[in-house]
Amino acid sequence: IGTHSDVEADMQAGAAEEGDIYLLCSDGLTDVLTDQDILQILSSEDTSPQDMSDMLVSAANSGGGPDNVTVIVVRLYPD
Secondary structure, X not given: OOOOOOOOOOOXXXXXXXXXXXXXXXXXXXXXXXHHHHHHHXXXXXXXXXXXXXXXXXXXXXXXXXXXXXXXXXXXXXX
């Protein structure tokens, strides 16, 4: 990850629950979109994780996207 010998990832730990959404992304997303922009897209209950990913990448690219944008969205569904 990154081009430097020391890279710090932003991480949080907690119990996973049904309905949770997890976002793994590069700084190509977070350098362009605000937390509020990202939250708005991830809060769309009727949108699939794939569509959320596509929307996030599109929004970052529309915002200038000066860096590569990598996005993975995972939603926990019931068994």
